[in-house]
Amino acid sequence: MNNFEFFNPVKVIFGKDQLGKLSAQIPANKRVLMIYGGGSILKNGVHAAIINSLKDYTVLEFNGIEPNPKFETAMKVVEMIKAKKIDFLLAVGGGSVIDATKFIAAAAMYSDGDPWDILAKRKRVKAALPFGAVLTLPATGSEMNNGAVITREATHEKLSFMSPLTFPLFSFLLPDAAATLPQRQVANGVVDAFMHVMEQYMTFPANAPLQDRFAESILQTLVEEGPKAYANPANYEAMSNLMWSATMALNGLIGCGVPQDWAVHMIGHELTAQFGIDHARTLAIIAPSHYAYNLESKKEKLAQFGQRVWGITEGTLEEKATAAIKQTVEFFHSLDVDTKLSDYTDAYKGTAQKISTRFTERGWAGLGEHQSLTPSDVEKIVEMSY
Incomplete structure (x- = not known):
């Protein structure tokens, strides 16, 4: 066996009826941006449960993250974060949403030029917004790691990055949300x-x-x-x-x-x-x-x-x-x-x-x-x- 270092700080909360615990995972007085995809969470009850749990927080929303998350869409979210002074992100959905949120968390704090360089030039992530995840679709494992893959539509490139600063603080895993x-x-x-x-x-x-x-x-x-x-x-x-x-x-x-x-x-x-x-x-x-x-x-x-x-x-x-x-x-x-x-x-x-x-x-x-x-x-x- 080769030498290795193993570090994984993600808190996992697994199973049914767990979203009542969500507010306890997010520090008080945070301005939360809920990021999600096509809207299935509006139909399966997850959205309503999150809003109920976070009723004491300021919660804004961005929906429309694609199955292969696009750099161009992520940068729209970054603009929203800066305009609305968001300081906590919540990814709700599958691996694509969580991947996008990881990049968004890093890009929102990036000050060394074009955030695409994080992927294309392997520029180091020096800071990232804190974020958590609510997983409704099993696949990528992004809910418990620090990597992400992003597609740039303009150049037809799909690249990845990893950073010790882009682990979710917590991840709720909801098998029942995947029923539909x-x-x-x-x-x-x-x-x-x-x-x-x-x-x-x-x-x-x-x-x-x-x-x-x-x-x-x-x-x-x-x-x-x-x-x-x-x-x-x-x-x-x-x-x-x-x-x-x-x-x-x-x-x-x-x-x-x-x-x-x-x-x-x-x-x-x-x-x-x-x-x-x-x-x-x-x-x-x-x-x-x-x-x-x-x-x-x-x-x-x-x-x-x-x-x-x-x-x-x-x-x-x-x-x-x-x-x-x-x-x-x-x-x-x-x-x-x-x-x-x-x-x-x-x-x-x-x-x-x-x-x-x-x-x-x-x-x-x-x-x-x-x-x-x-x-x-x-x-x-x-x-x-x-």
């Missing part, structure tokens, strides 16, 4: 969480058996409970297990002391930026090709994954590894998630070269756990996904 989600969003949540685990687990043996089994237990739970939640989002127990699995998939714990990949995410972000494909579905497009292309370097962990998660015990190491990739594709298909780029767009020709060129221009010389995947390798992986 469209099945497509539930499927996306299952795949997103699954791939978050895989990016930290599917590398090479690092003599970290506890971390491996943490990761495998999350994968097994997603395989068992994800289809139940997909079939019936109102199944509270299944949705609870899915939501907690998604949180645990990316709160930093399973990545402690082990090599990590993240190439699938880096490539997938480009597909979202270019075509607007749901984030989780870009991961399902790229992952099978990525694992097949890198079979030689990943075969030991792929075979272990195949045996422990999928019950594959027959065959050589390579055969188990290949079977594990196939079983993963079948799992995604069982959730009605397609795994080829041509399933989503007819304009896929030239995509691989475009992504490769963009990575070269950014100076991304090596991706993956070995930092050995070149833009040329990326081009081949994307071509395999057509």
